[in-house]
Each structure stands twice: as C-alpha cells, then as structure tokens.
Amino acid sequence: MLTAEKNRVLTEVGPGTPMGDYLRRYWHPIGGASELDANPIKAVRLLGEDLVLYKDLGGAYGLIDRNCPHRRADLSYGFVEETGIRCNYHGWLMDQRGNVIEKPYDDTVNPRGKERERCLAKAYPVKECAGLLFAYMGPQPVPELPIWEPFTWENGFREVVVSDIPCNWFQCQENSCDPVHFEWMHENWNVRLNGKTAPYAAKHLKLVFEEFDHGFVYKRVREGQTEGDPVWTIGRVTLWPNGFYLGNHFEWRVPIDDEHTLSVCWFFMRVPKGREPYVQDKVPTWVSPIKDESGRWISSHVINQDIIAWVGQGVIADRTKENLGASDLGIAMMRKRLFEELDAVAKGAEAKGTVRNSNVAKCIELPNITKKTSTEGIALEEFPNYPLLNARLKGFRHCAGQPPEVRKAFADAMGIQP
Ligand code: FES
Ligand SMILES: [Fe+2]
Numbered sequence: 120m121l122t123a124e125k126n127r128v129l130t131e132v133g134p135g136t137p138m139g140d141y142l143r144r145y146w147h148p149i150g151g152a153s154e155l156d157a158n159p160i161k162a163v164r165l166l167g168e169d170l171v172l173y174k175d176l177g178g179a180y181g182l183i184d185r186n187c188p189h190r191r192a193d194l195s196y197g198f199v200e201e202t203g204i205r206c207n208y209h210g211w212l213m214d215q216r217g218n219v220i221e222k223p224y225d226d227t228v229n230p231r232g233k234e235r236e237r238c239l240a241k242a243y244p245v246k247e248c249a250g251l252l253f254a255y256m257g258p259q260p261v262p263e264l265p266i267w268e269p270f271t272w273e274n275g276f277r278e279v280v281v282s283d284i285p286c287n288w289f290q291c292q293e294n295s296c297d298p299v300h301f302e303w304m305h306e307n308w309n310v311r312l313n314g315k316t317a318p319y320a321a322k323h324l325k326l327v328f329e330e331f332d333h334g335f336v337y338k339r340v341r342e343g344q345t346e347g348d349p350v351w352t353i354g355r356v357t358l359w360p361n362g363f364y365l366g367n368h369f370e371w372r373v374p375i376d377d378e379h380t381l382s383v384c385w386f387f388m389r390v391p392k393g394r395e396p397y398v399q400d401k402v403p404t405w406v407s408p409i410k411d412e413s414g415r416w417i418s419s420h421v422i423n424q425d426i427i428a429w430v431g432q433g434v435i436a437d438r439t440k441e442n443l444g445a446s447d448l449g450i451a452m453m454r455k456r457l458f459e460e461l462d463a464v465a466k467g468a469e470a471k472g473t474v475r476n477s478n479v480a481k482c483i484e485l486p487n488i489t490k491k492t493s494t495e496g497i498a499l500e501e502f503p504n505y506p507l508l509n510a511r512l513k514g515f516r517h518c519a520g521q522p523p524e525v526r527k528a529f530a531d532a533m534g535i536q537p
Contacts, residue, residue: 250402
C-alpha cells in the first residue's frame with residue numbers, strides 16, 4: 120500500500136514532475152521506423168508533450184514540438200524537406216535540433232536579418248535501431264543509446280507491435296516484475312477460456328529478485344522444477360525503468376501521459392538452421408487492437424491478457440487501496456528503488472544504468488535463458504522439442520491482430536506455410 124502522495128509521484132509523468140523528469144533521462148522506444156513509410160510525419164504524444172515525429176527527405180529522423188515556433192500551427196500537417204520539417208502555414212523550416220533554418224518571407228525582405236532572428240523550437244534526438252525508433256527527452260549531455268545484444272543478432276525475423284493503452288504506465292511496468300501472474304493469467308485463466316476446468320498449471324514455490332545495472336532478474340521455482348533449472352539459474356529481466364525482456368522479445372511501457380501508455384514490443388525469431396543467410400529488408404510495425412467489436416478487451420493473446428490486468432486496475436491504479444502479499448516482492452522492490460533513484464538524481468547522481476561509454480553501449484548483454492536457440496538456431500525438425508518456439512512457428516500468440524502480410528513474410532523467412 121502507498122500513500123496517495125507517493126502514488127502521485129510514481130504516476131505523474133509530465134514535464135517538471137519528479138518521475139517525468141526521471142524517465143526523461145532514458146532513451147525510450149516510441150514506435151517502429153517502418154511506421155513512417157506511408158507518411159513521413161506522425162503526430163505523437165510522449166510524457167505529456169504533444170510532438171511530431173518525422174523522417175526528412177535526407178533520411179534523418181526528428182521529433183519536434185507539435186506547434187510551429189512561428190504562430191503555433193500544427194506541424195503534423197507540415198511537410199518534410201531534404202533537411203527538416205516545414206510548416207504548412209508560412210513555410211518556416213526547422214531542422215532536427217529545432218533550429219529555424221528558413222523563414223521564407225522574412226529571409227527575402229530582410230536577408231541580413233537571417234542570423235540575428237533565428238529561433239529555436241523544442242526538439243529531441245531520435246535514433247533508429249533494429250527497426251525501432253528511440254527518443255531522448257531529457258537533459259544534456261545525452262546518454263548513449265543502449266544497444267541491447269538481441270538487436271545485434273543476425274538471421275532473424277523481427278517485428279514491432281504497438282498498442283495504445285488507456286491507463287498509467289506504472290501499473291503496466293509493475294506487471295514486468297510479477298512472475299506469479301504467469302501461472303494464473305496466462306495459464307490457469309487460459310484453461311478456463313478454453314472451456315476446461317483442469318488441469319491447472321504448476322504452482323510457483325519460490326521467488327527471488329536480484330538487482331543489476333539494467334533492472335532486476337527474477338528467478339522462480341515451480342512445481343516439478345529444481346534450482347538447477349534455467350528459470351532459477353538465469354531468470355528473466357525486468358528492464359529498468361519501463362521494460363521487460365523475455366529472451367527473444369522486449370516489451371516497453373512508454374508513458375504517453377498520466378492516463379495513457381504506449382506499449383511497444385520488439386520480437387525476434389531466428390530462421391531455422393540451414394536457411395541462412397537471412398537478411399530482413401524491412402522490419403514491419405503493426406498496431407495490435409485491444410478491444411473486440413463488442414467493446415470488450417481482447418483476451419485471446421498473452422499481452423492482451425496483461426493489458427486486461429493493467430486497464431482493470433483503473434486509469435491510475437489507486438495504490439492506497441491495495442494489499443500487497445508475498446507474490447509482490449518484486450513490485451515493492453521496484454517502487455522502493457524508484458523512490459531512492461528520485462532522491463539520488465535530485466542530489467545530482469546519474470540515473471540507474473545510464474550508459475556514457477560508447478563502446479559499452481554498442482552491445483549490452485542481458486541474462487537470457489534461450490540465447491542459444493536465438494543465435495545459433497535450430498533445424499526445422501527440432502522445433503517440436505522446443506514447445507514455445509514451436510508454438511511461435513504455428514501462430515503469433517503474443518498480440519492479437521497480426522496482419523496476414525506480416526505472417527506471410529514471417530513464414531517465408533522460416534520456410535513454412537503461412
Ligand atoms: S505558423 Fe508555422 S510558419 Fe507560420
Ligand atoms: Fe503477462
């Protein structure tokens with residue numbers, strides 16, 4: 120249980136709030152690069168700020184204030200040039216840093232005024248990596264973008280899946296440090312969703328959470344397992360501050376504002392042994408729906424089930440009314456560490472896990488139970504021995520609504536029938 124004040128601190132993300140400023144110290148994935156293929160300009164809202172994401176004709180990405188620095192027209196209706204984005208109202212042109220580099224009429228009538236009258240729009244750096252776009256909205260100096268090791272893997276099919284979730288980011292992230300929910304939400308509930316009442320899944324018997332630079336590793340023992348099992352010896356990663364890493368996919372919960380979260384997921388599937396070299400020419404990005412036609416939340420896919428938990432807790436979960444139990448060890452730990460971090464950063468410390476060394480940032484390894492199958496691959500005939508990978512071959516179980524063209528591209532990569 121938390122006080123209302125502490126809950127407010129954890130959940131408010133706008134500029135000038137403690138958590139908003141803290142989260143701004145990290146690079147956040149804000150979608151897939153391929154989202155800008157059809158239209159190079161996209162209106163976005165991040166951490167309570169209305170912005171425009173674009174790719175200019177020169178191929179550079181930018182993230183700029185939604186409103187033009189001239190007289191506040193909406194730049195999502197602007198157009199891109201060789202460098203930067205131009206406002207559709209009077210043609211002012213802004214570069215990636217937010218510098219106004221052209222004011223067409225002013226430049227004509229007052230050419231010598233050019234340098235004197237420049238002004239600056241709010242703008243943030245954007246980087247592309249592994250098909251994802253990352254933005255940094257925090258103070259200078261900009262930290263390195265951490266390249267997680269899976270982004271460097273070869274011979275795999277990658278896809279990016281995004282959804283808009285109508286609730287606060289932190290209850291989504293708490294789910295990343297909550298192993299017991301797997302047993303109930305993704306296993307036992309599935310038994311019921313499939314019209315059966317048994318058998319229930321193996322019970323969790325023991326949990327530990329260990330902190331490292333980039334988050335927590337959680338380890339568990341379930342009925343039928345021992346402490347020699349990789350789920351205990353290696354574990355899974357709650358990625359600090361708002362991600363989750365499960366071996367061949369990442370999930371992030373990026374705050375749109377206090378009441379909305381952008382779920383951004385990145386998936387990797389290595390092609391079967393013998394199909395190398397496989398080079399993916401474009402990483403597809405698709406939007407996963409979260410409601411069905413009748414307005415109910417979709418429950419058929421794993422992450423959709425998680426979303427039902429998140430939105431079910433309310434738009435902003437009221438943590439003054441909860442009763443934490445033994446399964447919530449990781450959640451209590453994450454909250455405690457966040458409060459400690461807010462204090463430390465207020466005193467001038469670096470935010471946890473900030474990477475300043477470009478050599479380190481190039482490839483950061485995370486604990487991974489199934490690394491071998493993702494890097495070395497397995498032959499198609501071996502897939503039945505790997506139930507999770509085999510299920511993945513048969514269909515996309517994580518998010519609802521995978522478009523048929525993505526399934527086809529995946530099947531072509533794997534050498535299977537769509
Ligand atoms: S409002 Fe954008 S150029 Fe005038
Ligand atoms: Fe889950």
